[in-house]
Amino acid sequence: xxxxxxxxxxxxxxxxxxxxxxxxxxxxxxxxxxxxxxxxxxxxxxxxxxxxxxxxxxxxxxxxxxxxxxxxxxxxxxxxxxxxxxxxxxxxxxxxxxxxxxxxxxxxxxxxxxxxxxxxxxxxxxxxxxxxxxxxxxxxxxxxxxxxxxxxxxxxxxxxxxxxxxxxxxxxxxxxxxxxxxxxxxxxxxxxxxxxxxxxxxxxxxxxxxxxxxxxxxxxxxxxxxxxxxxxxxxxxxxxxxxxxxxxxxxxxxxxxxxxxxxxxxxxxxxxxxxxxxxxxxxxxxxxxxxxxxxxxxxxxxxxxxxxxxxxxx
Numbered sequence: 001x002x003x004x005x006x007x008x009x010x011x012x013x014x015x016x017x018x019x020x021x022x023x024x025x026x027x028x029x030x031x032x033x034x035x036x037x038x039x040x041x042x043x044x045x046x047x048x049x050x051x052x053x054x055x056x057x058x059x060x061x062x063x064x065x066x067x068x069x070x071x072x073x074x075x076x077x078x079x080x081x082x083x084x085x086x087x088x089x090x091x092x093x094x095x096x097x098x099x100x101x102x103x104x105x106x107x108x109x110x111x112x113x114x115x116x117x118x119x120x121x122x123x124x125x126x127x128x129x130x131x132x133x134x135x136x137x138x139x140x141x142x143x144x145x146x147x148x149x150x151x152x153x154x155x156x157x158x159x160x161x162x163x164x165x166x167x168x169x170x171x172x173x174x175x176x177x178x179x180x181x182x183x184x185x186x187x188x189x190x191x192x193x194x195x196x197x198x199x200x201x202x203x204x205x206x207x208x209x210x211x212x213x214x215x216x217x218x219x220x221x222x223x224x225x226x227x228x229x230x231x232x233x234x235x236x237x238x239x240x241x242x243x244x245x246x247x248x249x250x251x252x253x254x255x256x257x258x259x260x261x262x263x264x265x266x267x268x269x270x271x272x273x274x275x276x277x278x279x280x281x282x283x284x285x286x287x288x289x290x291x292x293x294x295x296x297x298x299x300x301x302x303x304x305x306x307x308x309x310x311x312x313x314x
Contacts, residue, residue: 005064006031006158006189007052012061014047021047023212024061029191031157034184036203037193040305043209045193049162052191053083066158079107082159086166088147092136096127099135099150107154121149124179141172148179152188159183161192165199177202197298208304215308220297227295227303229253230269234262234276235289242285246276254306263299 007029014022022044029035037045050056052063054074063070066080083089090099100121104114122128125145127138135143144164152159161180165173177199184190192203200206201220208216208223216223236242242262246255251272254265266272269292277287295303 004031005029006033006066007035007191008062008064009048009052010062012048012051012063013059014044014051014056015059020212022051022058025209025212025214027207027214027217029189031189032184032187034180034190034192034202034204036200036206037191037209038195038197038200038206038301039193039209042211044212045209046162047212048209049160049191049193053081053160054078055083079154080156080158082151082154082156084147084151084159084161084164086163088143088164090135090143090147090150093134095132095134096122096138096146097131099146100153103150103153109153117153117155121146121153125149140168141175144168144172144176145179148176152183157187158189159191161190163193163195165194165196173199197296197301200297208301210305210308213308215304224295224297224300227265227300229265229267229303230272231293231295231299232264232266232269232272232276232290233258233293234264234280234287235260236262236280236285236287238285241283242280242287245280245283245285249279251275254303256302258296258298263293263296265299265303 005028010026011024012022013020013024025048037048039045047056051058052065052070054070054077058071065077068077068080070077091102094102100118109117122131125142127142127146130138135146138146165176180190194200203220205219206223207214216226234242239257239260239262243255243257246252246264251267252264253267256263273290277290280287
């Protein structure tokens, strides 16, 4: 294992009976890096994080976190990391202060250090005047920031965030990512799973997962370069109708709604741009504009998942 890595994973595998949830995953994460897991439901993102945090034992493979073997030094690993789940791991029947005190006790944060860290959490979360309020009464954005503060009370070098912004409004989500960047700027390594494409763009590197396997691993910009097919955008007043009409048409590999437009992956951009308007018009589907575009991360994500057999259904 490489001593300079914050996280190093080699052929990590998790099976539940005959089902392989994570299939020989290998990657490294550098200190201070924001490393993102992106994938559909059932891709293996959460299972991977749970193995790296010691919450789930791997079936096979190796994982080193903060210089420690997760398999043989699980308890030590748990003290060197922060972990924030999608449910925020807070106790609604405790006050803000009581939640901070509870997690401080778990992490062994006491005395003067506890007072300093408590003040930091309240300031970071914007809860200086709500410290006596029941956590259940807080807005979702406040709960999110409080959960982050509790997860890093002990100033861990590595932080795991499992879909931490699910259900949070866009402004709170943006503010939360500013906090993540400030932690990374201070040297904290952050591993985060997300369903949001715009969040994936914030990561230094991305691991795209599908059906338990890594299907891409690179910077967001380089991942976008992995799409092989030309891409057209069709502006129309009937996006759903256009997307349905183009599914399975010769020369079209994918057609999907993208906002109010339709993005179409094709074999030949010039031929498709010339022929598709007439084809759609013959079916009563007007085309206002059709033009070639650079693929977004979402376009690439959909194309790669399709190329690897599609997402798990159900």
